[in-house]
Amino acid sequence: MESLSRRPVYSQEQLSKYVSFLQKRCRKFTLPELEAEIKVDPLAALGRLQRRQMASVPFGSLILHYSQHHTISLDEAALFTKIVDRRMGGYCMENNTFFATILRSLGYKVLTTGARISKAVQSGGKEVMGFVGW
Amino acid sequence: MGTQGACRPIEVKDGQIIQNVPSAEGRLVYQNVAPFTDQNQRLWIFQTRIDKESPWMATFCFSELEFIPEDFEVMNFKTSSSRASWFTYRLVLNHVILDQETDEPIGAMTLVGGEVKRRLHGTSEVVEVCNNETERVRALKQWFDIDLREEEIRGIRGMASDLGK
Numbered sequence: 001m002e003s004l005s006r007r008p009v010y011s012q013e014q015l016s017k018y019v020s021f022l023q024k025r026c027r028k029f030t031l032p033e034l035e036a037e038i039k040v041d042p043l044a045a046l047g048r049l050q051r052r053q054m055a056s057v058p059f060g061s062l063i064l065h066y067s068q069h070h071t072i073s074l075d076e077a078a079l080f081t082k083i084v085d086r087r088m089g090g091y092c093m094e095n096n097t098f099f100a101t102i103l104r105s106l107g108y109k110v111l112t113t114g115a116r117i118s119k120a121v122q123s124g125g126k127e128v129m130g131f132v133g134w
Numbered sequence: 135m136g137t138q139g140a141c142r143p144i145e146v147k148d149g150q151i152i153q154n155v156p157s158a159e160g161r162l163v164y165q166n167v168a169p170f171t172d173q174n175q176r177l178w179i180f181q182t183r184i185d186k187e188s189p190w191m192a193t194f195c196f197s198e199l200e201f202i203p204e205d206f207e208v209m210n211f212k213t214s215s216s217r218a219s220w221f222t223y224r225l226v227l228n229h230v231i232l233d234q235e236t237d238e239p240i241g242a243m244t245l246v247g248g249e250v251k252r253r254l255h256g257t258s259e260v261v262e263v264c265n266n267e268t269e270r271v272r273a274l275k276q277w278f279d280i281d282l283r284e285e286e287i288r289g290i291r292g293m294a295s296d297l298g299k
Contacts, residue, residue: 007203024279025229025231025232026237054137059135059139060136060225060226060228061224061226064214065290065293066286066287067286068286070222072210074203087281088280091221092135093209093210093213113198114205117193118191118192118194118195120193121193121194130168131192
């Protein structure tokens with residue numbers, strides 16, 4: 001019986017594709033180099049990968065406008081196609097679900113929690129206090 | 135969170151400060167939040183400020199409670215489909231720009247509606263203003279390297295975000 005605490009992981013082939021996808025907007029590196037860096041200094045490797053992710057995976061609402069379906073899926077395969085193959089980015093839950101799966105696939109132990117966004121951010125500074133729901 | 139989120143790991147410790155996309159900074163604090171009726175409960179609040187002279191602004195808050203995929207299904211449903219959710223009526227796209235030698239953030243590329251802005255080393259520049267869909271689709275390719283399919287391009291027709299032909 002599948003354990004409910006298991007989370008999906010990507011294959012080595014998918015990780016290679018992801019690394020190739022990142023190359024355009026960062027200093028060149030390979031998957032073996034990344035795996036070696038993680039062994040030596042996992043925190044530094046994490047920070048670097050996080051920035052590379054943020055450079056290549058845009059945050060935004062693209063698919064809710066430029067699509068026929070106007071929906072968002074958090075399925076790990078759908079996210080991989082959208083983010084890596086199509087380079088379309090995603091919004092917070094998409095990009096963070098995807099990146100958490102990438103990190104788990106690289107051997108990191110990831111505890112996922114949700115966040116409430118501040119109304120100050122949402123309102124462009126007009127509302128200073130308060131948060132929107134999860 | 136895009137370019138407003140943390141761009142490096144931050145230790146979960148009250149008062150921790152990190153450098154964000156220059157010259158912004160991020161900070162984690164453990165505090166009660168105004169909407170709570172219980173003054174004793176506290177959350178981790180990630181705050182940002184655009185530079186050392188500006189005030190800290192709350193960006194998001196979280197606890198250490200683990201969320202499961204089913205939780206995100208609920209959250210995703212409202213955020214992606216409610217007509218009151220800004221994602222559904224506003225087209226926004228941004229990503230961080232890195233120094234290609236150091237992988238450190240030096241700026242950001244932003245699209246809001248029809249305006250494309252590039253921020254580098256603290257200076258913002260409007261690089262393009264799109265007045266119709268043809269221009270914006272081309273801008274998405276040029277500035278964001280995104281190739282839209284014809285059915286995707288047509289999908290925006292009639293939406294609040296549609297810039298017209």
